[in-house]
Amino acid sequence: MGKKNVVSIEDRIPTLKQERKKKANRRLIFYLSIFFLLISIIVYLQSPLSHVRTITVSGNSFVSDERVIEQSGIAKGKNIWTVNEAEAIRVIKENPVIDEADVNAKLPWTVDINITEFNHVGYAVQNDSYYPILGNGKVLKDLEQKATGGEAPLLIGFSDDEYLKAMTQELKKLPKSILELISEIHWQPSDDNERKIKLYMNDGYIVDGTIRDFADNMSVYPSIVSQLDKESKGIIHIGAGAYFEEFATSEENNSEEEESGNENEE
Helix, strand or coil: CCCCCCCCHHHHHHHHHHHHHHHHHHHHHHHHHHHHHHHHHHHHHHCHHHECCEEEEECCCCCCHHHHHHHHCCCCCCEHHHCCHHHHHHHHCCCCCEEEEEEEEECCCEEEEEEEECCEEEEEEECCEEEEEECCCCECCCCCECCCCCCCCEEECCCCHHHHHHHHHHHCCCCHHHHCCEEEEEECCCCCCCCEEEEEECCCCEEEEECCCHHHHHCCHHHHHHCCCCCCCEEEECCCCCEEEEHHHHHHHHHHHHHHHHHHHC
């Protein structure tokens, strides 16, 4: 019977000691790594490296970058970990010009602010000056202009803020292609209809309508114009029933009425 290889405890002790030493070293390295990581984080949080250095603003046309940043409450030098994104969004949206806002703090030191302003739907005319009007009825009186680019209509005679806001609410529903066709909108309230309006179009037509359901009623305008002779000009009535009244017809009726009046006098 052959002899069995027997390893004595004395022979194994060096190996066991070496393995325990390796485990202890790995554990020490692990704890030291965690310790230095925590120290690094503390140093970073307490150092200027964690302070906001860059604030970018995008999406704004009427509100300046400086104004948006000021309203957000975020300033350069502020610890980026203390930036309250939800609170910054809330206070930015208190600006009547701003519809939506998004704030993102990006490590190591950047804050991005993206805003969406209410649609620009027209210009208010006052004393030969033009003031942009937003889709919420807000007139930007701080942005006086002496000329317009023709990208939005002039709103004339809207002395009542209630009707101005109602009009802008309708205008912001219009497709841009139709909005750009409108040159002027005149508020002409009557005893029968306080919401009565008259539009002067860039293609030479006049539109007679009302503020109520204006966007829905105006949607048929391109279809009506496409069926008209290019040489014919007149008034397009929109409402419960849309129809075209040629200018010449109106002039003839006026002449006939004048002649009839003269005959009666005789």
